[in-house]
Amino acid sequence: MKFITEMELRDLYKTGPFETYVLEPDTKITPGARQFLVDRRVALVQAQGSDSKTSKIDETSQTQVRENWCTLRLLGKMECIESLFILTATEFSHTGEAALSEEVMTLGKYFRNVRNAERKQIVPDNLQFWGLTAEEIKTRAENLKQSIDISEFYLGLENGKEIALLNHLRASLGEVEPALLETYWDEEKQICSRQDLIDRVNLIINILCIIMWKFSGGRKWKM
DSSP states (O other), X not given: OEEEOHHHHHHHHHHOOOSEEEEOTTEEEOHHHHHHHHHTTXXXXXXXXXXXXXXXXXXXXXXXXXXXXXXXXXXXXXXXXXXXXXXXXHHHHHTTOHHHHHHHHHHHHHHHHHHHHHHHTOOOOOOOBTTBOXXXXXXXXXXXXXXXXXXXXXGGSTTHHHXXXXXXXXXXXXXXXXXXXXXXXXXXXXXXXXXXXXXXXXXXXXXXXXXXXXXXXXXXXXX
């Protein structure tokens, strides 16, 4: 099952505003994506799937194989992103951006905690950054997302490479939410059993958005 994320809808909306969004069969929408449509008064329509009956032979085993596949993909995605945190921090360290490198490494440790929490099936630790609460970070990031639009314009900036690396890390983290939803979606209850992991990942993304804004010349706020 595929999940449509807020990031995908935001990119699609940039190409041209729309009033209706059709959700294809075997496709669901993340809570953030649903709120994105609500905020823009976009109607969400569920497309009708085929009514043909599928064979029930080995249905249980097929479901189990699919769940195992989703788990493997999630683990591989999280391992790849953890390595991307280290690569990005190393790059910043070599270019003399020690403070930025330290912030990225700190976020990498938070993400590693999320990964360990998934593997051990425990609740991840609370995340604190800059002395701000999770709600304060979310509020600041939401106000900035509208102004962050990474394009070829940044190629000519002195710190363009650093901003591009941060944006790549942010975009890669955006792929974790649908992977978690695919793995832990409870069809009967229509909820994700590991929403706690999704919330932590989104918080890390919000922090990255703020770091990008600051590094691209944004005014500092009072901590």
